[in-house]
Amino acid sequence: AQTVTQSQPEMSVQEAETVTLSCTYDTSESDYYLFWYKQPPSRQMILVIRQEAYKQQNATENRFSVNFQKAAKSFSLKISDSQLGDAAMYFCAYRSLISGGSNYKLTFGKGTLLTVNP
Amino acid sequence: DSGVTQTPKHLITATGQRVTLRCSPRSGDLSVYWYQQSLDQGLQFLIQYYNGEERAKGNILERFSAQQFPDLHSELNLSSLELGDSALYFCASSGGDRGYGYTFGSGTRLTVV
Numbered sequence: 101a102q103t104v105t106q107s108q109p110e111m112s113v114q115e116a117e118t119v120t121l122s123c124t125y126d127t128s129e130s131d132y133y134l135f136w137y138k139q140p141p142s143r144q145m146i147l148v149i150r151q152e153a154y155k156q157q158n159a160t161e162n163r164f165s166v167n168f169q170k171a172a173k174s175f176s177l178k179i180s181d182s183q184l185g186d187a188a189m190y191f192c193a194y195r196s197l198i199s200g201g202s203n204y205k206l207t208f209g210k211g212t213l214l215t216v217n218p
Numbered sequence: 219d220s221g222v223t224q225t226p227k228h229l230i231t232a233t234g235q236r237v238t239l240r241c242s243p244r245s246g247d248l249s250v251y252w253y254q255q256s257l258d259q260g261l262q263f264l265i266q267y268y269n270g271e272e273r274a275k276g277n278i279l280e281r282f283s284a285q286q287f288p289d290l291h292s293e294l295n296l297s298s299l300e301l302g303d304s305a306l307y308f309c310a311s312s313g314g315d316r317g318y319g320y321t322f323g324s325g326t327r328l329t330v331v
Contacts, residue, residue, distance in 0.1 A: 206263065
């Protein structure tokens, strides 16, 4: 079974600075999807960025980018020019590309609570 | 508004009772997923439906059941509630069988007293 590990329960960053959140995963599959979700105090789960494992290029969405190291099974999220609105719980998630059974589900890490200091 | 609607937003009930949580997926999405979020267990996958049929089952208790109706809305039924069932219950939807684009609802906060 796939597992997702976020080793940093909490992180803090100064406004306008850059912060990197770590995520590692364990899988025997060669193709899969990886995601970062943001959960602000409103509790809404918001998709931040998505990476397809067969694409070597790291995904980027405005101030958010990933460092995807497939061999190391590492998928870190970099937030540049941090803003107060970035304060939230961030979850890393894995989804198998294989159809059938429980492979459709997203498997989440435990999350990293990000604080942005003014 | 994500397009996924969950009702109610908050629910307080007593132990031993039964409740029903409702989810309307984003327009056009055929898949519905239910997740439970608690402080100690994180986000746990419960069950998935695709176009009315159960597709995958996760850590769902026997006291819990779900279904997806012809109009694609889904209900999660929780019975014989225990204090430990207190959690945030999320519904998510996605389009097509590949389902990599999950959209979450705002969740139902269940408190069992």
